[in-house]
Amino acid sequence: MANFQLVFFFSSTLLVALSPTVITAALEQDLADLDSFIQSLMECESKPIVGLTISLVKNGDVVFCKGYGKRDLNQGLPLDNRTIFGLGSISKSFTATLLASVLAERDGVTLDTPLVDILGHDFRFQDEFLTKKTTLRDVLAHRTGLQRFPTKLLQFGMDIDRAELTRRVRHFSQVHPFRSVFYYNNLLYTLAGHVAERLAGKPLNSCYGKRSSSLWGRRPFNVGPSYLTYSRDGHALLVDREETFRIQKLHAPSGGMASNAADMARYMQLHLSGGKGPDGRTLVPDELFRESHTVQFFRPYQPDKELYRPQYPVGVRNNGEGFGLIVGDYRGYRRLFRSGIYTGFSSLMSLFPDASGGVFTSLNGPAFPSHVYIDVHSILHYRVADMLLGLEPWLNTTTACSFPQPWATYDVNMTMPPAPSRDFPRDKRDYEGTFGNPLFGNLTIRLNSTDGTLRFKVGLVGHGILLPISPGNRVLINGPPSQSAPVVANFEETQGGAINRLVIPVASPEPPVVFVRGLKLTDVDELPTEEGCAVSGAEATVYKMWSYCVQLGVAILVFTFI
Numbered sequence: 001m002a003n004f005q006l007v008f009f010f011s012s013t014l015l016v017a018l019s020p021t022v023i024t025a026a027l028e029q030d031l032a033d034l035d036s037f038i039q040s041l042m043e044c045e046s047k048p049i050v051g052l053t054i055s056l057v058k059n060g061d062v063v064f065c066k067g068y069g070k071r072d073l074n075q076g077l078p079l080d081n082r083t084i085f086g087l088g089s090i091s092k093s094f095t096a097t098l099l100a101s102v103l104a105e106r107d108g109v110t111l112d113t114p115l116v117d118i119l120g121h122d123f124r125f126q127d128e129f130l131t132k133k134t135t136l137r138d139v140l141a142h143r144t145g146l147q148r149f150p151t152k153l154l155q156f157g158m159d160i161d162r163a164e165l166t167r168r169v170r171h172f173s174q175v176h177p178f179r180s181v182f183y184y185n186n187l188l189y190t191l192a193g194h195v196a197e198r199l200a201g202k203p204l205n206s207c208y209g210k211r212s213s214s215l216w217g218r219r220p221f222n223v224g225p226s227y228l229t230y231s232r233d234g235h236a237l238l239v240d241r242e243e244t245f246r247i248q249k250l251h252a253p254s255g256g257m258a259s260n261a262a263d264m265a266r267y268m269q270l271h272l273s274g275g276k277g278p279d280g281r282t283l284v285p286d287e288l289f290r291e292s293h294t295v296q297f298f299r300p301y302q303p304d305k306e307l308y309r310p311q312y313p314v315g316v317r318n319n320g321e322g323f324g325l326i327v328g329d330y331r332g333y334r335r336l337f338r339s340g341i342y343t344g345f346s347s348l349m350s351l352f353p354d355a356s357g358g359v360f361t362s363l364n365g366p367a368f369p370s371h372v373y374i375d376v377h378s379i380l381h382y383r384v385a386d387m388l389l390g391l392e393p394w395l396n397t398t399t400a401c402s403f404p405q406p407w408a409t410y411d412v413n414m415t416m417p418p419a420p421s422r423d424f425p426r427d428k429r430d431y432e433g434t435f436g437n438p439l440f441g442n443l444t445i446r447l448n449s450t451d452g453t454l455r456f457k458v459g460l461v462g463h464g465i466l467l468p469i470s471p472g473n474r475v476l477i478n479g480p481p482s483q484s485a486p487v488v489a490n491f492e493e494t495q496g497g498a499i500n501r502l503v504i505p506v507a508s509p510e511p512p513v514v515f516v517r518g519l520k521l522t523d524v525d526e527l528p529t530e531e532g533c534a535v536s537g538a539e540a541t542v543y544k545m546w547s548y549c550v551q552l553g554v555a556i557l558v559f560t561f562i
């Protein structure tokens, strides 16, 4: 029973100790150098960091596992190798690993079994061909071409369970031809987690064991506060934890795991040992692990995300998608990696099989502007990789601070939300009501008679105010800053002039998300699919380009998984 062993594996990880025998004098020197490198990175003016944790595996052994900075700014608490961090999309690697262990014990079910054969006929996509053909491999490698709904307010606030999500995928539109492009999809990873639950015959929580720090949607114990913004002068915006953890109940498989540096070291050892546990027993069969470490689908070259050798002293490439991991190379050596962002946390895990080594880092502070914080992780991983692989380091404390200079500069354009106008073009009461969407449920709008604002509510965490934008019936949907950036949308009228639809444009090529007044969510199956609505391309672009916006002097940051 491989997955029971997996439970044991994660449950037994809390008492990991460094094995002193592996620390030679040379390694001791390397680790001392790394320690001072990290301390000076923490001081960089350009990269304000609240706290950082790191663990390192070399030749299969945990050789370094430490915390830096603060866990809690208010109380001045230090951070250590037991402090829990949100893993964001590194959760996807856990989902793929769990599936591998579950598949290993099931006859007749493989990565290439159509999902419909596992999930039954309550599950279907809009397209019959897709329903028949889509397999776990397609979902895990992000190659279905299905809609991903990149509106955080909606996607992460869904107030349903995973079984219901399985039923609602029938409303996902096809935005790219099947198996034609890499199109990252959080909701489908959540679906993959549900496949694991169905095959294991028990909920995800129990697949991972009670004592594990890696929790599925339960509120992790020992987790400190985290921060949406932070500046050197001490200004910090605290994440609303209550809301943040609530939404992870559904999305645990795609972004809701939490763990600490010590346990993540053990997770890296599991990958590096070809699926063996601490006592040498096989927890996940090597063949399945090898599949997840192999490119399943090629990604196009991403000029903004890769270090290109003629420009940088080294080359760092992303070759394509394995399962929950990206397969790439670093200075010619194989690298398997995955980054994750979860409101107030950002993390990166890199494995270097040639050195039987790996590194995990996590920050408990802002993740945006993403280039700054992704860089902090990358810089640390490059530095550690040089050490693990015995290469001359190419980053020093000066270039770590100035990175990507002197080699490159960022060209980052921030798009601000349009400024609200003074008034709505119609009586505010015209907008009141309940608007339904087959996937996201009801969005209700009410006029607050005390302060005269229009307030909305949708899903688990979507609540806030609607502000008018001229011209026309456009609005800014202003949700909680921990969950979402403001979203531009527009109301549409019937021929008789009544407000009957709220249309939320989503980045191209996705169709807009449409909420229809009075939609009965019980008979949604009979509804025709919504096709392109009158949404200006400019609005969709605003949404897409919006890495963050500054409003009322406080940075409001986009919550996302990457």
Ligand SMILES: *[C@@H]1O[C@H](CO)[C@@H](O)[C@H](O)[C@H]1NC(C)=O
Residues within 6 Å of the ligand: 016, 017, 018, 062, 064, 065, 066, 080, 081, 082, 262
């Ligand atoms: C965690 O840090 C403590 C010191 O705070 C250290 O004694 C211990 O070895 C570290 N744990 C691991 C797994 O390295």
Ligand SMILES: *[C@@H]1O[C@H](CO)[C@@H](O)[C@H](O)[C@H]1NC(C)=O
Residues within 6 Å of the ligand: 394, 395, 396, 397, 398, 399
């Ligand atoms: C750091 O590296 C840069 C470029 O590689 C070099 O110009 C600089 O002199 C180095 N600084 C230190 C302190 O070694």
Ligand SMILES: *[C@@H]1O[C@H](CO)[C@@H](O)[C@H](O)[C@H]1NC(C)=O
Residues within 6 Å of the ligand: 411, 412, 413
């Ligand atoms: C940013 O804006 C400048 C000037 O409008 C433009 O030339 C540049 O291409 C833009 N960069 C990106 C990444 O969109």
Ligand SMILES: *[C@@H]1O[C@H](CO)[C@@H](O)[C@H](O)[C@H]1NC(C)=O
Residues within 6 Å of the ligand: 448, 449, 450, 451, 455
């Ligand atoms: C209405 O507005 C008042 C004043 O801003 C606020 O205190 C109250 O909570 C609001 N009521 C609702 C239901 O949003």
Ligand SMILES: *[C@@H]1O[C@H](CO)[C@@H](O)[C@H](O)[C@H]1NC(C)=O
Residues within 6 Å of the ligand: 434, 435, 436, 441, 442, 517, 518, 519, 520, 521
């Ligand atoms: C959504 O609102 C409609 C009325 O507009 C109602 O019939 C339906 O029960 C509501 N659905 C939920 C899930 O609250």
